[in-house]
Amino acid sequence: MSGSLSTFGLGSSASVLSQIPGVGSLVGNALSSLLGSAALGGVVFDCLDSREAAGRRVQRFLFPERPVEDQLFQDFGALDAPLHLTGFLSGDDYVIRATRMRKVLLKKGPQTLVHPWWGRLRVRIVEPGEISFSSSQIRLARFSVSVIREPAKSTTGGLLSKITDTLNSLLEKADDLVDEATLAVQGVLAPLAIPLALAGGVNSLISEASGIWDGLTASAPQPIQAAVTTPLATLSAGVSAPADNSSTDYANAVVGAFAGVPVALANAVTDPDESVVAPAQAVVGDTSDTVTAAAIGALLLSGADQIATSATTLAAVSGVPGQVQGVAVAVRAITVSQILACWGGLDFVSGADAIAARDIYLAGLDGLIADLESAASAGCGVSLSGLWTAVRAARIALIADCSAQVGRLPSVVAVTVPAQMSAWTLAYAIAGDDVSQVQTVLDDLVTRNGISHPGAVGPGTVEVLEQ
Structure with missing residues (x-):
């Protein structure tokens, strides 16, 4: 696995947002500071709106021909409703960042959300997010997603619950x-x-x-x-x-x-x-x-x-x-x-x-x-x-x-070579019955010990991979 964690498409959003009806009045005055920077899965975006509900899962019971004072309630615990985010991906690279955000939406498991008001949260995406483009709004993509806060992990799950990637x-x-x-x-x-x-x-x-x-x-x-x-x-x-x-x-x-x-x-x-096919300017x-x-x-x-x-x-x-x-x-x-x-x-x-x-x-x-x-x-x-x-x-x-x-x-072990011998002989001795590993052992032996001539190894101590 290689590649960067973030391409940092951090562009100026003010000039772009000013083109949007209902938003242009915010830009250029003190209210523009309300447009907070947020990040989901390492992709930074401008968060315009955030809303969520929180409460208890309460069931109310009413009985026929009984006064309302006899009603009963059963509390099933706390309820964290989804957190709904609306924002914009803006800048010259808005299409690239929208592509990265799409990959974030498809990613499995919990992710990091840096929220402009709540701070850093661990969340899960619970329903498909939406990314939209418009020909009247160049260099900008609208973005909305719903997430739920990741509950704290239980400490009583046993040993296997601690095994992670x-x-x-x-x-x-x-x-x-x-x-x-x-x-x-x-x-x-x-x-x-x-x-x-x-x-x-x-x-x-x-x-x-x-x-x-x-x-x-x-x-x-x-x-x-x-x-x-x-x-x-x-x-x-x-x-x-x-x-x-x-x-x-x-x-x-x-x-x-x-x-x-x-x-x-x-x-x-x-x-x-x-593929071995290289660009025209490169040498294959x-x-x-x-x-x-x-x-x-x-x-x-x-x-x-x-x-x-x-x-x-x-x-x-x-x-x-x-x-x-x-x-x-x-x-x-x-x-x-x-x-x-x-x-x-x-x-x-x-x-x-x-x-x-x-x-x-x-x-x-x-x-x-x-x-x-x-x-x-x-x-x-x-x-x-x-x-x-x-x-x-x-x-x-x-x-x-x-x-x-x-x-x-495998581990690296030290082997004593009592007299000068060929590296091939030593490689066969180390590989044992598995002759398919002789070439691998020889290559590692020469590289690891800086042997200039494989035909003459020792006497002395060399490092080899344990087989």
């Missing part, structure tokens, strides 16, 4: 990370009048990120360079702070600019099982056109570390160091979320390989936690507790999925 759990936690990072940026950039120091710090951070990603991808394979061309151009252009910041458009534009390259990189991972069979999840993960980790280092330097000379670090830590969180998306595309030969990769990814999460603590100490001014909780949950989910994979993978 660990990879899906990890991706859900990474999606929560995206949600919390977006909300953190919206909180930092919430003032009606953005201070010049804050706007300057954000643009300096955008400029630094543009230079970092440009340097990291300059010599990358062609598919990576093609994928990041557009988001790099967006970063290079920067984001101008509005004179009247009465909505979340500015914050969303900042998030979209920072998220563009990490999302594009995660989407650039090549499926090794794809050229391994440089293959983009592995491991390579993208390493690229994203390097970018996240470099952006964090640059942010520390920028914050030290900024008039609002806490706010600059608050935006920077959200940027790193979004980048790390795409790193976790790459985890599902990694292939491990042994349990030791999985643990080594896990430790590298955990280091990225630990660096994010350290940045969160630094931002809080610098006086960010916005609560980052939700983001901190999401990072810790993602860390636990990564460890859980790695442990599940280690249990299914």
Whole structure:
């Protein structure tokens, strides 16, 4: 599994909504702030209306020829009625985001809803949602859906009730990370009048990120360079702070600019099982056109570390160091979320390989936690507790999925080779009766131990997969 968790289609909705009868009067005045940002399954949309009912399931009993005072009531417990949401998917990429929302509506199981008033909820879609387009409303899709709140899980279900799909759990936690990072940026950039120091710090951070990603991808394979061309151009252009910041458009534009390259990189991972037919400009069979999840993960980790280092330097000379670090830590969180998306595309030969990769990814999460603590100490001014909780949950989910994979993978054992011998002889001895595994054992033996000449192995100790 590979690919990004969110394509961050965060476009300006004001110019689009002003074309809608009955809504245009809201845009451009103080009431436009009522149009809250929400997200369902990682897809951000503008929430215009939200309504739900809650109460008790009460049955009333009346008896014939008896006074009304003799009526009885039976209470069957609390009732959470569906939560009905109405909103808009707007921007130049509204069709892409509508396609992503359609996939969310078809997805099985509970999902994360970031509600502009209720906060973050776990919900289930209980009836088909509706996405509609109109030729009179360009760059906009209407959206409505009904969900119910996910009840708290019982703690008395026994051992088997705790067995879950660990990879899906990890991706859900990474999606929560995206949600919390977006909300953190919206909180930092919430003032009606953005201070010049804050706007300057954000643009300096955008400029630094543009230079970092440009340097990291300059010599990358062609598919990576093609994928990041557009988001790099967006970063290079920067984001101008509005004179009247009465909505979340500015914050969303900042998030979209920072998220563009990490999302594009995660989407650039090549499926090794794809057809060998290549585009006309590509060379068929050229391994440089293959983009592995491991390579993208390493690229994203390097970018996240470099952006964090640059942010520390920028914050030290900024008039609002806490706010600059608050935006920077959200940027790193979004980048790390795409790193976790790459985890599902990694292939491990042994349990030791999985643990080594896990430790590298955990280091990225630990660096994010350290940045969160630094931002809080610098006086960010916005609560980052939700983001901190999401990072810790993602860390636990990564460890859980790695442990599940280690249990299914062979171990690496040390074998003493008393005298120099051929790697083929050693491979046959290790494979035992299963001769079909000899080639696999030989390849792993040579690669794992860095053997330059397979005809001469030992004497000494070599590492091999346990059969």
